[in-house]
Amino acid sequence: MTASFHATRAHSFNAAAAQYAANRPSYPPALFDAVEDLAGRSLEGARVVDVGAGTGIATALLHGRGAEVVAVEPGEGMAAQFRHTNPGIPIVRGNGNQLPLADACADFVTYAQAWHWTEPVHAVPEALRVLRPGGALTLWWNTSALDVPWIDAQTERIRRHFGADGVVDRNGSGMHSALADPTGRLHFAHRRVRWSRDVPVDTHLANISSHSIFLVQDEESTEAFLAEERDQLLTVFPGGIVEEIYVVELxxxxxS
Known part of the structure; x- marks a missing residue:
């Protein structure tokens, strides 16, 4: 993926912020239990910086766990949707490569579905700068459960239609870049959390088409794919309710 295409995809969400907020999956309570377990401290009362907050799906859940959260989001459209959805949570414009925050101000720096848009050579030192002693950089991705036959088949159809990069933010590839710590100062713990949700087929299609690889395509190509995909899904789920199964990579x- 070229740098310019990567940037185009990163900015593509701004025009689809409402679609993103309405249809993207949330995260299960077990994920936040795992965060607390691996970090060795509670989210309640913790100062959390949620970077690449988007429309605030994860931010709102962190706030609900009792954390004092500040969101950081680079995109104008996503930030506007965030303010509409989460009027009581502060948000600042910025990105993980250059956080607009003071040194040692956070107990957690979190990235939900967002680390792969950063440049780790900059984002890791920035996270370490912002974290207090004993703080934790916490990254997670909702990834598709590829051991489920219909999900594996759909992922392959997306790959064939859009190319090899079509599932970059659906298969956990961002996790592997995170493990390449440029500072050598991080000690990683990893956990998987499996969960599912049942949604109407049209919600599922709106969910997958809110991913950047869809958003940068021409409308005709996307609509053609979604029409064919709807027919495929209805053969698996004739009642029109899709069981989406996820594995959160944490x-x-x-x-040090």
């Missing part, structure tokens, strides 16, 4: 890193 990394919690503490510094």
């Amino acid at each position: 990394l919690v890193a503490t510094g």
Whole structure:
């Protein structure tokens, strides 16, 4: 993936912020239990910086666990949707490569579905700068459960239609880049959390088409794929309710 295409995809969400907020999956309570377990501290009362917050799906859940959360989001459209959805949570414009925050101000720096848009050579030192002693850099991705036959088949159809990069934020590839710590100061713990949700087929299609690889395509190509995909899904789920199954890939890193 070229740098310019990567940037185009990163900015593509702004025009689809409402679609993203309405249809993307959330995260299960067990994920936040795992975060606390691996970090060795509670989210309640913790100062959390949620970077690449998007429309605030994860931010709101962190807030609900009793954390004092500040969101960081680079995109104008996503930030506007965040403010609409989460009017009581502060948000600042910025990105993980250059956080607009003071030194040692956070107990957690979190990235939900967002680390793969950063440049780790910059983002890791920035996270370490912002974290207090004993703080944790916490990264997670909702990834598709590829051991489920219909999900594996759909992922392959997306790959064939859009190319090899079509599932970059659906198969946990961002996790592997995170493990390449440029500072050598991070100690990673890894956990998987499996969960599912049942949604109407049209919600599922709106969910997958809110991913960046869809958003940068021409409308005709996307609509053609979604029409064919709807027919495929209805053969598996004739009642029109899709069971989406996810494996959250969680990394919690503490510094030395």
